Amino acid sequence: PQARAQAPEPQKAAEPPVVQVSEEGFSLSSADKAFVLKLRGQLQGDGRFFLDDTDRTGTNTFVMRRVRPILDGTLFGFIDFRLMPDFGNGQPLIQDAYIDFRPGEWVRLRAGRFKTPFGLELLQSDMDNPFIERSLTVDLVPNRDEGLELHGEGEGGRWQYSLAVVNGDPDGASTDFNTDDSFDLVARVFALPFKGREPSFLQGLGLGIAATRGLQFGTATNTGLAPFRSTGQLVIFSYLSNADTGAVVTAHGQHLRLAPQGHFYWGSFGLLAEYVRSSQEVQIGDARARLRHHAWQTAVSWVFGGKASFEGARPTKPFDPKTLEGGALEVAARYHALDLDDAAFPRFANPARSVRGAKGFGVATTFAFNRRVRFALNFHRTNFEGGATDGDRAPENVLMSRFQLTF
């Protein structure tokens, strides 16, 4: 006890902060990790090339898809935060901005703006998805929203849950404000029942289900509805909107969504599948209807020279430009479909311009130089039902490239 009295306090106070500069990232943290600041970023420089589009529906272009400086951190050991603006698509905005109170792993309270805890593919970081653009299911999935989320996990990540109350996004969109007085409830459970258990080949099996429920009422200027897009990011469906006549379709009543979802990773192999159903009451003039849209996708991938995971392909060793060795090659294929309610036509959407359905097939190759930098090349073909004056909208054939860096 005497020796203790003589010294330790000053030494403890002098324990210097830790500066991390490595493949793991750039960060400053106190010696006890109670205070942490991570300086991160994401950058995606894409090319989109529409093949065989004699009608020039799509425009070939280079585009900055995501440009995101990120501040992640921890204060006082139990409060995490994230600030993530995005300057991609020529449209600056905030993506994530939240505080996470973390009294324990099994219960956290998140407040701010964050991804609605609903769709599996959307919850996977776009940096880790084997495909350059997400599947058609995200047309029915809520993206970022503001509100509160109670979430947590247990048994080393064997189960996860989320309960959220949020403003309520239109399908396939993000919003900054609520358009009506009511909020959406969101619930999601996901389990990896074999994580850390035998048989080991089932460790990467994850299954879950998510649902949202809310009332949404739009106005002529803020309809509470968003257009749907193809893999090539072209609008393929939009609700009728005639500002001159005042005839605008608005969300008007209950909005329900359901999404069973799952993934399976084993060594170099990966599989992700999801089904989404969205049911929304809409109105135009005196006409009302409950429209039921569906979408689903299945994607498989294989990583040469590394391992597949929900957190992205991990090369066994990083690419070395001197020896030209290392890196990993991920190849993936996906089939996905979007099926829109026939009752939407022609009262709520123009059948000559909006499609009734879309079915797409895509193949992707990604060279991961290392965990931080990738080059990807994708080809996606989508066939449409309806959406043209003379029947079906012409199929979309799009070649995509991406240079991606995260730190």
Added chain:
Amino acid sequence: PQARAQAPEPQKAAEPPVVQVSEEGFSLSSADKAFVLKLRGQLQGDGRFFLDDTDRTGTNTFVMRRVRPILDGTLFGFIDFRLMPDFGNGQPLIQDAYIDFRPGEWVRLRAGRFKTPFGLELLQSDMDNPFIERSLTVDLVPNRDEGLELHGEGEGGRWQYSLAVVNGDPDGASTDFNTDDSFDLVARVFALPFKGREPSFLQGLGLGIAATRGLQFGTATNTGLAPFRSTGQLVIFSYLSNADTGAVVTAHGQHLRLAPQGHFYWGSFGLLAEYVRSSQEVQIGDARARLRHHAWQTAVSWVFGGKASFEGARPTKPFDPKTLEGGALEVAARYHALDLDDAAFPRFANPARSVRGAKGFGVATTFAFNRRVRFALNFHRTNFEGGATDGDRAPENVLMSRFQLTF
């Protein structure tokens, strides 16, 4: 040469930079503090819930009120700078961006974009205000502006002064460019006469006065006038603007403002009071008038478990999630009023849509987990004069919540 070989120069050069990671913030600085970079941020995730509004004037919503990454620093020991973007309200913009030349405490020259040195409540950081939204006085107070500011303080902060030349903001707004050829002059003095002196209970007494003077001439597209908002952030007064007929009220002539202001902090007790008068010449068609608007507020607060100050409530000790001890609870009440010139109606504003006056009362409770993270719950009621076709606009009753983090 020998003496040189013996020592001090190389050692000095080798003195390593200082990395700070703590409750005080995250920063890098040279050993002599001549070069400093602070990585900071502010985040406010709010909820607004309008009670008893059968006419649905206000929309209940979650909203990111402020999302601000901040770079603060010092170069060469006498030049400070700040870059503070804001991604709040779904509207990215720059708030502060300035250089401060600091030859001494008593004289500094600031160039760039900064808060106009006028209103006391506005000059207090919104992070430190006991209320979630500022009072009705800020409807008459200029916010951020571009220009030059000579400022300084003396006798350990016992007196402060500011002299600025800026583009000239409309009341209650910020601008990026000047709308006319003339600039506004701003002057402010503030004294804490008993700071560091006896009697000690008067140490937190501060009194000051500020004024602005300028000419403002608007155009049909850039009127030089801004709407006024309620505590619930709804527009309650706007100048007439009919783009079709070309009948638009514009600023047209002299703009004067005056604001006596003061605060008093003693232990756990805080008081802040301010009066603002704005006089602006306006024009529509051939009609001109000088409109005189007034506003004032008084706010009192008490901090349980900490001390009150202009720099926000400081908990005696931070909240510990294991023991559930620590943190501070601040309770506050405010009475405030906005009185608009009767001469504005009906020629310059529509009496059926714009109010003649507003009087508000609000109570606030804030739990400060520590100096960096807070949760607040407010209730504000505001009564209006005029502003409706049938007399008075319905009172506003708004419940507000806020999760706030600064680092």
Added chain:
Amino acid sequence: PQARAQAPEPQKAAEPPVVQVSEEGFSLSSADKAFVLKLRGQLQGDGRFFLDDTDRTGTNTFVMRRVRPILDGTLFGFIDFRLMPDFGNGQPLIQDAYIDFRPGEWVRLRAGRFKTPFGLELLQSDMDNPFIERSLTVDLVPNRDEGLELHGEGEGGRWQYSLAVVNGDPDGASTDFNTDDSFDLVARVFALPFKGREPSFLQGLGLGIAATRGLQFGTATNTGLAPFRSTGQLVIFSYLSNADTGAVVTAHGQHLRLAPQGHFYWGSFGLLAEYVRSSQEVQIGDARARLRHHAWQTAVSWVFGGKASFEGARPTKPFDPKTLEGGALEVAARYHALDLDDAAFPRFANPARSVRGAKGFGVATTFAFNRRVRFALNFHRTNFEGGATDGDRAPENVLMSRFQLTF
């Protein structure tokens, strides 16, 4: 030494990161420099004062010209990146966002958004230009664009080359997306033949040439053409655009540019000269034409108390506010001209509102407190041909001020 031989691995792993905090900037890097993160920023607070403009064409204003937080870095020793948003001009956007693969000095591949490698003055950082605004030549020069660039240098920088494929900017503008299906090719070579050689006074001589070639097709909403601006940043030429009648001039066909360019720096003396020619096919209704525009500039500068260079004036020693010694004063003069194709009038541009030509002369003084902070005062006069109902647009006389900080 034996003990040391037994255990080197742990020691190597423990080699700590390097934190730099100095005049050179703020950065974190791994001991082997394979991972680097630089935290940088640029800030320009300007004033513009139009003299002798009885018709009030220009508005006197303070304006934040550039407000740019910057993240620069390196990953795995051969991949560089930059993220540079800009909050200047009241318009947040992304300027630079790219990845640079660097297998060697003589060949690098850049992907993302970057300055089109074409104009010499535009490729010089605006922070280093002796003038507050660039010359009239930049009206014909492409600014930022998205795409791929192969670039490199050899013999210690004696020669540089760039080959790029990009979306294709209109003259004098930046774009976020392509407006048509075709891309622009850009090539540039630049040589400093005497760099590191005798005679030493020719070391700062650089000569080069650049060209762009592409097809550009605009639409009524996205014309593929941009207005041209004076030194005072006022629009002096714009293509006809009548949204009501649908009569809009659009880019329609080949777009070629050529720019011989050079500079010469010797001690305190600097000279920069550039000629730009742009030839663009345009269309309105049934009328088509190939318009050929020209511009050129010559600028000379002298640095008192420092050295001139393409990377900006470098003070011999930094200004010390205590002794009032140090710093450098740069004085510069510039003559520049813009000559627009006569065939543009009146079918493609209104001769009563758009000028046929502009000739400007300007003088600049800049006090560089040190390498990071400057104050500049400029006067620019520009005479115009045409552009008014009664003949020539009134000459522009603009006094400009700038406070600038980079870190």
